[in-house]
Amino acid sequence: MIRNPTGGATPGAIVATLKAMTVGSPKARASFARGRCVRGTYIPSDRAEEITKSRSFTAASRVLARFSVDGGNPRMPGADDPVLRGFSFRLGDINHHSDILTQSAPIHYARTAAQMLAYLKARVPGPDGRPDPEKLRAFSAANSETLHQATYLAAHPLPASFADTTYWAVHAFPATNRSGETQFIKFKVVPVGSQAAPTEDTTETKPEGLLQDDLESRIAARDIRFSLMAVLGRAGDPLLDVTIRWPEEDHRETVRLGTIVITAIEANEACNASAFNPANLAEGIGYPPDEIFAVRRAAYTISRARRR
Template sequence: MPQFPSGAAIPMSVVDVLRAAAGLQPKVRASFCWGRCVRGTYAPSDQAKEITRSRSFTMPSRVLARFSADGVSANAVDIDGCSLRGFSFRLGSGDQLSDIVTQSVPVHFARTLDQMLAFLQARMPGPDGKPDMARVEAFSAANPETLRQASYLAANPPPASLAYTTYWGVHAFPATNARGETRFIKFKVAPVGDERRPSEHAATAKSTGLLRDLDSRIAARDVRFSVMALLDRPGDPVMDVTIRWPDEDGREAVRLGTIVITGTEPNGACEASVFNPANLAEGIGHPPDEIFAARRDAYAISQTERR
């Protein structure tokens, strides 16, 4: 039986192994290494103040954002929906900025930093450039929760277009409103009017590739998202990002506002202004889970190494 790492992992070791497992160079992003930097606007809903007093969510602002995908090249079609997509965005202005990092699956692939490091090391390529599948299977059997992300993606492949994908923040964020009331929320970012889009949109995306499709839809002013807050219930798990809240798809959600993507930006604009999930304006607190604490450090490390 192969021996898997144990003990205290650190964010830097995870960043290094992420790059090594994917065969990436030191100054390349450790994950979601290609994407498109974009700009837009955010308009809050009348309900936003009931959830949070954070001015980044209750006031109109400009938006800097980045669409991305893991595991495929920039012009890939991804017709089988196997890639994990990402959508990171910054709301607010001045000292009231919030960076929100979301992805196309509502769970993470590891519960703790140690487990995340072991997951990646089990998949490190061998001398033949391929991972040892016996080692991967042994690790998965001992850590079944690490399969939930891939299982969800296999059962729910995203649309062919980045613009029509639904994105989740996998963490539970404590949100405090103007009355001082605090509850946990999860972010869900859903395309506006997705249910009304004809099937030929998907056909167009499949024929052009992810980024070219996105660029054409931005030019047509056809990229807008509702920023939703899923509301907690007593007993919801807030420390484990590998599991969803019970009946998460059917529970109450409040629309915080709408993001409209209006144009593209040079990729350097997103590189210079890293989306660090630790950047949250007062009224949205840091989630209590271990992965969030590691992620905020890993993002800073990854940017520093790329400079």
Template sequence: MTQLPTGTVTLASIVEAMKAIAGSPPRARASFAKGRCVHGTYAASDRAEEITKSRSFTRPSRVLARFSLGGDREVANTDRVLRGFSFRLGGDQHRSDLLMQSAPVHFARTLDQMLAFPKARVSGPDGKPDMEEIRAFSAANPETLRQANYIAAPPLDLGFAGTTYWGVHCFPATNLKGETRFIKFKVVPVGADVAPTQKADVKSADFLLHDLENRITAGDVRFSVTALLDRPGDPTMDVTSRWSDEDSREAVRLGTIVITGVEAEDACDAAVFNPANLADGIGHPPDEIFAARRAAYAIAQATRR
């Protein structure tokens, strides 16, 4: 099992550093505080069992999900910020929670970076972060720029319904034959008309949330849940690195999520999307960031109660 942090880097210190960027608001998420809780359905494809025996992915189920924006509750929808899509598949005995994001890499490779990254961005007495400190950290840790560079590239006019989401970890998946291989989850929007029609410069601060609600009402928010298949030599421990030719390599569609309605936000608060929840057939990724994230969720949840 991957070792959790020891010494000066603790899970609690990472959670506190993440919250400090947002001004440490009471009872708020450490990140992705602004979002919308929704529900829907999942239907498995006829190929899902080739990849995993997990009943979460091979059986139909209800879906509880949340779309969100990285940062605090005040972040504007028009900012180039990371978007999140967390969802729960399966029933009580075979539940899986996946935490997806709009970039294929994580912002930190090590636990030291995961603590230092937010610490470098905490605002000073003038209400602004120290740009010299950020530049120095980035120069010493160039891999921590990969996520930000990816987010800066796509156009601003894609809504939540038109965004592709990745699971940045490598998950060991075991099928009915007992065969195990690493996969990466990729969730792809279904349908051609998935971009908002307004221009970015006239969008309101909550445009993305309003656009999502309108599309749910119209019944056109759906995603394909796919598994990217590993090849010999693919890295499995570095969440800041992509697999080679990741955008064009073989993928298997596990099923389809259809979002059918909006839930009260406390429905997602009470549920807690915990990455440790993975039904038999999908194992825990081996990297240290996953081990820290799944343990940190319990700490973060306790600070919100």
């Protein structure tokens, strides 16, 4: 059941504030509005069933996916925060599919719905088209955990391509295997092959159009592959605060669930008509317990309805 956030921080208010930060079309996504739809296949590993009985992850299937850049308008004046990249994908068939939403940082920018709404409101542009710097400083000083994501991005410059980027789903998902054993995992999507090193003309300022051009060129030349990894949880891991990582998370035991193979560019209408909804999880992967996931589940439904 979706919890009702307090202090007026409803999913509807969050969607409305995200839209207030943009100058895009009313039919555009409230966040990660600029992107490219692709398609391909998913090949499960022989260890997937150790982690989950979900047919989305244990059976081969087609893949619908979308690479994107954060924001309703990625070039919004005054947006000084580093820009995230996104990779959303759907695995499985019409009866047993899962939508996984990942991003190029392992943490979120807010811990609660109320904090998320306040974070966004502090960034709504004023009459000059820019957020109020005094309001931003005051909010950050009172909510230091909301700086964790930007700090991570500043310390880890992005590669030149969507195809060379590592992506995370920031939530802890309960996964149940065929033996009935449940443990928490985090999804991590890792490019197959040598990851390109960041260069001076990459990172957050690279025009979104060039990222899409690069993606199309790579797919025209060959397929693009990612390993879908499950980072295994431990007793005592923080499950409710998505602004922090698990202890020693980068050195945890991981299991490769399978390989995502991107083989072709798809018409963007295919991704627009079939919105990636975090509520879509096939049996064997449960809903994360944190408040931000609950808000996102509801917000995606609201946002899609308003776009229509």
